[in-house]
Amino acid sequence: MTSPPDRARGNGSRPSGPPKLPPLHCPRCGAAAEDLSGCAPCRAEGVGVNPVPPPADLSGLSLADFPGGPWGWPSAMPVPGPPVTLGEGATPHLALEGPNGSNGADGADGTGLWLKYEGANPTGSHKDRAMAVGAAAARAAGADTVVAASSGNAGASAAAYAARAGLRCVIFTTDRVPGPLRAQIDALGAIRVVRRDLAARNAAMREAVERFGWYPLTSFVAPSPGGNGYANEGYKSVAYEIARDFGDRAGTVVVPTSRADLLAGIGRGFRELREAGLLGRLPRLVAAEPAGAAPFTAALARAGRAEQERVRVASVPSPAFSLGEETPCWQGLDALWRSDGSAVAVPTEDFMAEHRALGAGGIFLEPSSAVAVAAARGLAREHRDGAVIAIGTATGLKDTASVAGAGAAAAGLPELAELTA
Template structure:
């Protein structure tokens, strides 16, 4: 465990005590609402040895760099996800070294397990009584699972229209799930529980959103550590992430910064935000500090990244890394969901496919070079929202019991060879 000194604003560096996790930066609020990050004793970022084969597996392989000790951690075996080389997709987009970090294999099938692990661990250590989350699916499911493991009650505020399987998953873990009429209402109810009841928030709970719990975001640092170790201690040129509020963008960036300080690496990657409505991209274009609330021109299939307004933390990391924000649409996300499943054997939710849409766009314009090493984050399993896929598949082919009649249908459909 790393020694925590407190929290710090990512915009102005103002310091706050460690129990300030349920607030934004009051100094920045009049200009741009900003999230806080964990501050450690300066000894954390001194030169250190790389982990060895005996250092453990998964997220806790890097436990000495996290704000909670493994012995106090609430764990379900998160982290250590596979880094796939996307050989067929690489040929399609003209990028030779294209990889996907497959977070679908985490305990609740999404990258949110890294955040929930750290947040719930911090909550339990602090003596919190109830975990509360506002979520369209993945974050709520992860919070519910880790709360269950910790023996803590969990309440999730969601909204009408959230994918049914994810609601079932949350409730399966024992969470009390409440759907509100309008999306912003969930923050109003959740903020009341935090301020009045002292419940521990793992996700955003007031607007405009600044990001998730700072202790939870530290779990995402391990994504960067793992990617670099899996690439033979080489930093990718680009990291592409589907982005809603930019928690993983910030967490990964902090992980890359750590490794530079440790002497493990000698460069930083460029970060890409694949977003639906273009809020971060608009702020980049205008040179502002506050991503605007964009018009909702269409209903997205990627509900988990469907925010119309981005965050300062997402904008800051893209800007500091000399990265870019890319708008992605429904048709392209569903097309890449199908490509990944049919050519790479990876069935992901539509939001996960947003990263590959961004890769394709950036490669087509020459922004990504053929020799670049590119890593795209696959955030969650396609089984989180199978209805989106099913809508495009058409009717299931059904055949009668009579073999000859069935064979004729199968030949006509191209499944059986036509010359037999």
Template structure:
């Protein structure tokens, strides 16, 4: 039995939206907001699971029909306790949900798996995505698995590893100079050719494929299973709020099913602060903050989305802004203290912890989970540029000792 009712509901207007109309977000007060898949949890007996692989064992709570799923074994990612970093910060319980263990090394696999499965169930033959990396690589891989066409619209500036993954998975990959030009092309393809959008394609931004965003609910279900209840705080990097919205819905499902009595505080980390501004001033569609280049390029957005802001508000959450220097230092700190090498965007969660503790958003006894969205291996040059050169030495202990002494002095 599935809890999905076969249609969507707009979270602001309450209007029922058919699956056929689900891919174009509605304009509300100058902004764009997607409808959300409608569920009736009373159809289920608790958190029902199936024999499907990985995260698809939670299929009864996903907006899917019958038939096979498009899976590469995503989900079931480890929850790693960052014991050494926790001790340094004075925290009793600090964990990293390591989403780099997914098939294309990022949490985007959860969205792509559900969104591509839905596209296949609808009989579609082409998916299109606007992406600077992780999202495009994930969609390309799952489209390849499904045997359907994938078109990726990216930027010339994205790291080589990201472009290579997209192309290696068989996606027809093209780049533009102006980021918003991707949305113009993509909207035309969606409306005129019936291609299925895997990401957002309107401005002001709305978020991504509404079916795919439901895939992030499974992170909440897994955390509940791994901890025995929900954590107190979940800290996640944010761009257009897909994961925030999915997490909030997943944790609320656990409350509605009687498996938990509360939802965690969700905290958004970002390089430039649009979510912090929205929490302080109220959400205004199209409101922007100044931006520049950033090592956290995948979340370097000047605008918040309604769905991300709403998730923070509903969970009593917060936002934290961190700069590039703090982010790269945090990336090295987590890797050298607890053996987890995450992408710069993910490292913003580590960089934000001291301020979150000082602001009393995170308490010493809280169970805190950082969402490790992807691996640092996808952008080696950025990390390497901040590291010292590796010394080349003569083959003797004396030379080794001298080099180690130089390294220790930093």
């Protein structure tokens, strides 16, 4: 598709009166945000930083009563008015390994290795937590069109929540997006605009935002600052759910990381809980990345923070197609610094072996999620300071081509007697 239909070429906003959303400020330099493209002064220094709203005050709330999801505590979200929701959040925690290396049932005391399965969200990924809040923010801002640049999951989620909010949705992408994700975006009514590569995709989105006034749900400038600062607050609910279910037994949380929206949002959620006295300690956060495209791992190998925030690596194609930034978004580094965290680069053969092993155990994840589980499995064997929880960001149904032999016909059907041999 070369361009959206003519009706989508007007101003992307309706008159909406005074601003209804709280201001955003840069967590690195403190500057007020001029728009939703990240902090301009920091970008001029070569550092991608995403401005954020003021932290939520969770005083007087009870984790025992938290129902889950970004709207479980509406006051914790920066968006006024009715929520946009499809029932996102409240995803399960699945025990993968007990404290002595045994199977999941032995992990019931909260130690061992666990998976938080975000594939249980309505469109099959963690992006639903952000897009629910982002669509509500767009509506509060008076927008009629939202736009996202996406390798798949964010686009599918944006399409769903825009439709739920009654907004037009345009997704800029490339032809490398897996077929199931293309079908999902199209079925949900979004306009899908294909460009030759990521740079052209982002440039087209930037033109749409600047020329038409469309409301951006993802980033589109370089170095990337991360996604919409209001939308990303939805990721705090992952931390709230982990704290509700594990409390101070949560020792380490391992997050598959690209632009670090999820990592930073989880970190913000834990800090809000700690500030309100609802959590006794901050879990250690770990960024899990595919080897070969691991800017956080490369950054933390540097000596000083000024060096760390300016690292650049070459992006390398990987089965973990939704991971692979060239620079570390600053708020991801900040989340690691504040939690005494770390980063782990996982070789392709290791996370694909984990992908197959999880499938044999009944859990079908996207390869990007298997990166986190592979990293978490190693950490669980090294550290026993509470549970190690890997975030499984999406279902494997997003990219069925990653499964060896997917779609291949059987050479022949065995006799029934052979099946019992």
